[in-house]
Amino acid sequence: MKELSLNILDVTKNSVTAGADxxxxxxxxxxxxxxxxxxADNGCGMSDEVQRRxxxxxxxxxxxxxxxxxxxxxxxxxxxxxxxxxxxxxTEKGKSGTTxxxxxxxxxxxxxxxxxxxxxxxxxxxxxxxxxFVFRDITPxxxxxxxxxxxxxxxxxxxxxxxxEIMAWMSDYLREQYEExxxxxxx
Amino acid sequence: MKTLAELAAIKxxxxxxxxxxxxxxxxxxxxxxxxxGIAAGARPVLAAFVDGVNKAxxxxxxxxxxxxxxxxxxxxxxxxxxxxxxxxxxYVKLDADKAAEIVEKHLKGGNIVTEYTIGAIK
Numbered sequence: 392m393k394e395l396s397l398n399i400l401d402v403t404k405n406s407v408t409a410g411a412d413x414x415x416x417x418x419x420x421x422x423x424x425x426x427x428x429x430x431a432d433n434g435c436g437m438s439d440e441v442q443r444r445x446x447x448x449x450x451x452x453x454x455x456x457x458x459x460x461x462x463x464x465x466x467x468x469x470x471x472x473x474x475x476x477x478x479x480x481x482t483e484k485g486k487s488g489t490t491x492x493x494x495x496x497x498x499x500x501x502x503x504x505x506x507x508x509x510x511x512x513x514x515x516x517x518x519x520x521x522x523x524f525v526f527r528d529i530t531p532x533x534x535x536x537x538x539x540x541x542x543x544x545x546x547x548x549x550x551x552x553x554x555x556e557i558m559a560w561m562s563d564y565l566r567e568q569y570e571e572x573x574x575x576x577x578x
Numbered sequence: 579m580k581t582l583a584e585l586a587a588i589k590x591x592x593x594x595x596x597x598x599x600x601x602x603x604x605x606x607x608x609x610x611x612x613x614x615g616i617a618a619g620a621r622p623v624l625a626a627f628v629d630g631v632n633k634a635x636x637x638x639x640x641x642x643x644x645x646x647x648x649x650x651x652x653x654x655x656x657x658x659x660x661x662x663x664x665x666x667x668x669y670v671k672l673d674a675d676k677a678a679e680i681v682e683k684h685l686k687g688g689n690i691v692t693e694y695t696i697g698a699i700k
Contacts, residue, residue: 392617401616404646461613510625517628518611518644545585549593555632555642556588564580 394506395495398465399428402491403515405461408452409434409489413523416512418505420530425474426495426505436487437480445478465493472499509565512537513558520552528569532576535568537561605640605685606660607631612647618654619673626674627657630681640685653696659684668696 392398399416406414411432419427437445444450446466451459466476474494481487495502512526516539523543528535539552542561550557609615609624627642648656653670657677660666667690669680676694683689692698 397616397621400611400621401613404611459613460617464613464617507621510621514611514621514624514644541582542585545582546589550589553643554592555628555637556592557585558628559632560580560585560588567580 392464392468393503395428395468395503396506396508396511398461398468399430399508400511400514401461402465403430403511404518405491406430406432406434406489407515407519407522409436411488411522413525414515415525416515416527418508418528420497422531424496424498426497426502428493428495429490431488431490433488436482436489437478438482442478442480446476462491468503469493469495471501472496509562509569512565513562516561517553517558526565530572530576533572535565535572537565604662607640607642607685608645608658608660609642610646610648610654610656611644614647614651615654615656618651618671620655622674623655623657623672623677626677627681630678631685634681634686636681636685650696653699656696669694670696670699 392401403414403416409432411434413433415429415431417427417429417431419429421427445459445462448460448463462476469476472495474496476491476493478489478491480489508528512524516522516524522539524537524539526537542552542557546552546557552558552561607627609620609627611620611624624642624644631637631640631642648658650656650670655670655672657669657672657680658666659669659680667684669676669691672680672694676691680691680694683691
C-alpha cells in the first residue's frame, strides 16, 4: 500500500463485512504531529480468539485464498512510525461492535502519506449506500466532515448514495472543505 | 460551495431518470476491491469507471459495483463486465487510463478491448 487512505479503505471493509449499520471513521491530527485513525462500528464483533489472530497474515475470513494482509499491513504502517494499533471488540448481543485504533507519528520518515482520503470515503459509501457513515478529519486548522444521515435526509429512500452523480457531489463537497481548511492553515 | 440544497436539486433531476431506468437492460461493471485489488491500484480504476460512465451519460444502463477478492490476485486490478445475454468479460491488470478506454470502446461502443482481457494475458 502506498497511501494510508488505501489501508483505511481496506480495513473499513471489515466493518461492512461484520454487518455494521453504522460506521464512524475518524482521523485526528494533534498539535505535536501524531495522527490517530479510528474506525468504530456496531457490527457483530470478534471473539477473543479471533481478536488474537487478526494481525496474523495467515489468518483470514476470505474463502478465495488463505492469506489476509489487511490488518497486518495497517499494523506495520503504524508501528514503523513508532505508533501502535489497538482493537477493542465485543460480541455481546445488543452492544456488539469493534473499534480499531492506529496511531502514526507524521514526523517519522517512515510515515506513509494519507493520500486520497476523499476517494476512499466516497468509494466506501457508494459500496454500502445503506450503511450510516460518519467521517471526520480533525486537525488544529479545522474539521472536514461528512455524515450520510444528512444526505439521506435530503435524498430520501428513492435515490441511492451509490448513484454516480451523488458520488461526484460527495467528492466535491469534501474536496471543497479540504481546500478551505488548507487556505485557512496558510493564513 | 457545495450545499445540501444543491443535493436537493440533483435529486429532483434524477427522479425522472430513475423511473426510466427500471425497464432498461443493465450492464454491470464489477471491480475487485479486496486487499489484493486495492494494493494493486483498484481504487483509481473504480473511480475512473464511475467518472467515465457518468460523463458518457451511461448511468441509465450501466452500474458500477464493488466486490471482494475474485481469486486471481496476481492479475489485479481485475474488473468483470456482465451484459445481459452475453458472456462475462474479465479485464485484468487495469489502470485508470485503460478503464477510460474500456468505457469508451466497450461500454459505449460495444466492442470488447481484447488486449486487456484475461485471455490475452494468460
